[in-house]
Amino acid sequence: MAxxxxxxxxxxxxxxxxxxxxxxxxxxxxxxxxxxxxxxSSVIANTGKKVDLPEAQEASSTxxxxxxxxxxxxxxxxxxxxxxxxxxxxxxxxxxxxxxEDKLVILRGDREIIYGEAVFVLDQAQLAGAExxxxxxxxxxxx
Numbered sequence: 001m002a003x004x005x006x007x008x009x010x011x012x013x014x015x016x017x018x019x020x021x022x023x024x025x026x027x028x029x030x031x032x033x034x035x036x037x038x039x040x041s042s043v044i045a046n047t048g049k050k051v052d053l054p055e056a057q058e059a060s061s062t063x064x065x066x067x068x069x070x071x072x073x074x075x076x077x078x079x080x081x082x083x084x085x086x087x088x089x090x091x092x093x094x095x096x097x098x099x100x101e102d103k104l105v106i107l108r109g110d111r112e113i114i115y116g117e118a119v120f121v122l123d124q125a126q127l128a129g130a131e132x133x134x135x136x137x138x139x140x141x142x143x
Contacts, residue, residue, distance in 0.1 A: 066104040066134070067096040069121050073112045077121070089121065093128035103131035 069089075070078040077084050079092045097103055105125040109118050122133055 065101040066106050067093065067100050067125075067130070068106045068108060068136075069093070069125065070108040071110065071113050071117055071121060073110045075117070086120075090124045090128050093125050093130070097125075097129050103129065104134060105130040105132070106134045106136055108136040 068080055070081075072078075075086070077086060077089060079089070079096050082092070084092045093105070097105075105122070107118060107121055109121075125133065
């Protein structure tokens, strides 16, 4: 946007004040902030421990508002990404299910975990008030 004021006795626009807003630095700042946001969001999304999920031919999508329980091979348990002691699992599940829209628990267990661990987690989820269960799997790798 430019503003020019005619001066008396001069040609119109000659020697007038020209005021423009330079948006180039503003655009540069926004682009840098966008890049920072994109990099940090991908890092935050990948901060959980790596779980080697079992493979399944048929996979369906689960609701994003469900409670996720992750069981590692070392026996550590996470509820929605937060580390939980085994004896406090039911309390954390009750709280997470109360906050969740869908009363569904998704079990993400490493393929090496013992069947008893999975049954324990699902039992605690049922006692905490879960209305449904799902098992997280990965698609088979192409061979």
